[in-house]
Amino acid sequence: MTIEVRVPTLGESVTEATVATWFKKPGDAVAVDEMLCELETDKVTVEVPSPAAGTMGEIIAAEGDTVGVDALLATLSEGAGAAPAAAPAAAAAPAASSGGESLDVMVPTLGESVTEATVATWFKKPGEAFVADEMLCELETDKVSVEVPAPAAGVLTQILADEGSTVEAGGKLAIMSTDAGAAPAAAPAATAAPATTGKDVEDAPSAKKAMADAGISRDAVTATGKDGRVMKEDVMAALAAPKAAAPAPAAAPRAPVAADQAAREERVKMTRLRQTIARRLKDSQNTAAMLTTYNEVDMTEVMALRNEYKDLFLKKHGVKLGFMSFFTKACVHALKEVPEVNAEIDGTDIVYKNYVNMGIAAGTPTGLVVPVLNDTDQMSFAQIEKAIAEKGAKARDGKLSMAEMQGGTFTISNGGVYGSLMSSPILNPPQSGILGMHKIQDRPMAINGQVVIRPMMYLALSYDHRIVDGKGAVTFLVRVKEALEDPRRLLMDL
CATH class of the missing domain: 2.40.50.100 (RNA polymerase II/Efflux pump adaptor protein, barrel-sandwich hybrid domain)
Structure with a gap:
């Protein structure tokens, strides 16, 4: 007999959850009330027990999937058919x-x-x-x-x-x-x-x-x-938690200063990822004629638009409206006018890309990775936000595949999330441009002869001067600035 395992009641006003962990695999024997999987909501963690003894059948909702109340999680085969699955372990000794x-x-x-x-x-x-x-x-x-x-x-x-x-x-x-x-x-x-x-x-x-x-x-x-x-x-x-064992070395006799310093040092071999990051960044500096141009953008209109529609956006699309979709759209808009920023050098050829695969740099515990959103020029705001959230979660968990980090034509890096006010991003070869976002900070600005406080952000475009001229780089950054200061331009393709 096949039994369905469904999402239990999650609590008042909670309508969906994420499948965090499966503790059983298809074919595993399970006892009644044994925990099959764990769900995470925005408030609590919910355990899903087995409704009967039997054998785990098909898993319908995989780890990371979002499920609603009473949604089908898996199937279970009830009855004695489960017993043989556990039997070999007990009978294997002889x-x-x-x-x-x-x-x-x-x-x-x-x-x-x-x-x-x-x-x-x-x-x-x-x-x-x-x-x-x-x-x-x-x-x-x-x-x-x-x-x-x-x-x-x-x-x-x-x-x-x-x-x-x-x-x-x-x-x-x-x-x-x-x-x-x-x-x-x-x-x-x-x-x-x-x-x-x-x-x-x-x-x-x-x-x-x-x-x-x-x-x-x-x-x-x-x-x-x-x-x-x-x-x-x-x-x-x-x-x-504080390390309880840390004070212990103080009880030992003091060693000479040099040895004491050595005891407080730690030597750790660089991971292959960190070695590659170091090598690629240095190769980028050595290969490209890299130059950076700067501008600043008044974020008033974007922030107002986001505040006005963020609740409705979340309700309709199931994802939060962030700033990254605005910047992505603005860059796509600017790349159409200045296509050389979206191109690359191959030997003595320039390869122009008639599509935009946007790299979104993400910091992880093991180093910086750049997941790529393919065909961003064809995506809506909601599709961009969903893709960024999905790729960001994979990056933090170390689950990005090779294919998900290849084929980028332009990159956006957001040092502002760490509090950076100004920086010069390094190109991600073989790309010819990278936009650096920074912290939004209130500053006094002269607007129509009056000093007013505005939320300002410095922008930086690093580019390969071998293929992008100064005029093109400045034009690109001005178009990004214009699109963000008046987001209606994105709708009018201006």
Whole structure:
């Protein structure tokens, strides 16, 4: 019998939620009231228990999906059909050598023009069991992090590429066995933790990643989730807490000054992403004839328009109206008049792009990445805001694919979110232009012979002088300024 798992009542005035984490996969056995997944609303976290014992069927709403009250989340097969799924683990002890197949765990395709990666973290050790598609390790390329899932259920036999090793696309990472008798390798972990409820406790994936990024062990985190599960907020709390062990070195005899300074230093190897950022930025400076021109924009009209329509915009489109869509639209408008800013140099040719793929620079804990919004010139305000929100969330979680960061023709960078008042952005090769946004700050301005206070923002356009002349650069920035100071120009294509 098939049972539907639906979104429960979320609370007064709460009509939708986001699927945060699935704790079960299709084919997993579940007990009645066992937690299947976790939903996040704008107010609380909601756990969804299993309505019956059985086997997990199809997952309808994936992690990250937005769902309404009573929406279908998944299906469940009720009855004894679930029992065999858990049976091999208990029965495997007498059959430790059932002759399973040996499989190679290979480096997946890393993306266009990417030929190697660094093994960042192994999440399994030799002898540990896992299910199909469970994450075994994480690789770092010079652009993104790549997760390596298990090709089948089994046990890890041997790790061939240790953490820190450089591996090539298609190379061999480890050897695993599909031998069902390997399952008991995971059993001691369960018996070593008498405080659990008798079933494996899976920490939230976001918490695992946060612990790995911060380099802290699970023992240093106080779990508050169900059944002792570590949640992302637990990791954040552990990082924010004062270090109790910090005063201990003071009790030791004082060393010479140089040694004391060395003890207070920390040497950490640069990630491949950070190395690539450094190399590409320096290459950009060395290759392009980069120059920056500045202007300022009065944000009064944009702020007034946004305040007037933001509630209606959110209600209709389900996304907040921000400033980025205005700036994106203004840049698209200006690029039509000054197409060389949207072009690139290829040898002795100039390649003009009759489309706009807008790169939106985003800061992440591991460095700056630039997700690309394709065909932005064809998008509405709502489509732009939704795309920015989606790509921004992926960037923060390290989930951007290679394809999502390639093909940009122009970039916008917003240092204002960090409080920057003025800066000179560096080009993102092979692009010929990048717009720098900055902090909005009230300043006294002379308007029609009167001194008035206006919300002002400095704008900076860095451009490749090999292809963009000063006149074109200044014209581009003036058109952006005009469009923002009178947004009606965007509607009239003026």
